Amino acid sequence: MLDVRRLRLLRDLARLGTIAAVAEAHTYTPSAVSQQLAALQREAGVALLERAGRRVTLTPTGEALVRHTEVVLAALEAADATLAAARGGLSGTVRIGAYPSAVRTLLPPALVALARDHPALDLMVTELDPVDVPDALRDRRLDVALAHDYDVVPTAPDPALDSTPLLAETVYLAVPATLVAETLADVRQADWILGSPGTLCHTVARHACQLAGFRPTVRHHADDFTAMLALVAAGQGVALVPELAVGRPPEGVRLIPLDLRRRTRITYRKGAGDHPAVAACVAALHAAARDHAPVLRPA
Incomplete structure (x- = not known):
């Protein structure tokens, strides 16, 4: 019988590369x-x-064994x-x-509801960029996460993870109020404020332009x-x-x-969707998204 812990190491070698x-x-x-992988090979x-x-x-x-490993790990989660x-x-x-704007808006009411309805749950929140979510879930540093992508830069499905849609938001072009512009093409000569290189926000802004x-x-x-x-308001x-x-x-x-x-x-990790704690988090987050603002459209 193959050792699951060693299979996890093989899976992570395929993912991380070294x-x-x-x-x-x-x-x-x-x-x-190296010793554990050698033992797995034996x-x-x-x-x-x-x-x-x-x-x-x-x-x-x-590589074939890694694909089977994903199935095995999902079955263990289930x-x-x-x-x-x-x-x-x-x-x-x-x-x-969750990403920062969700921590500020969606998570607080969800946490209040979870604490009220399930007081024995010990809830811990970590703020992180969506690009870091898959690794954090696979490594079991997180159990549930809010991740996002953009319709112009869709994220490929991860074989180790499952997800459920929560919401879709309009993205605005924020410009100084004195700037005459209605479209992205109108600000081609403007200076831009982007997220740090390597973040999803940075990638999306460049791709949209x-x-x-x-x-x-x-x-x-x-x-x-x-x-x-604030930088936009300062004309930067x-x-x-x-x-x-x-x-x-x-x-x-001005927001366009x-x-x-x-x-x-x-x-969440594949197979974990029916875990009562995960299901409770999903329900609370859906309720928070519905109540937050009528303008937010369910995904």
């Missing part, structure tokens, strides 16, 4: 990871790994969900991750939409701001709705 990265993710030494009785220069890569059989439902009552720690036929001139980087709006440039992040914009900012949507999903 033994050093797998070791860091699991707080092992690289030597320990258990399998066929070659799962091969050398490619100084790196170790998966053989076709190893089994855990079944046992939790049989025990009855909701208790224990639930780690919830490219679709409009130009490359943005980036003057400032800010990862907080409130800071972006223009920015893309999704509906949840608009709040009460400062004086001197674009044909661009940010789409939020509630995400």
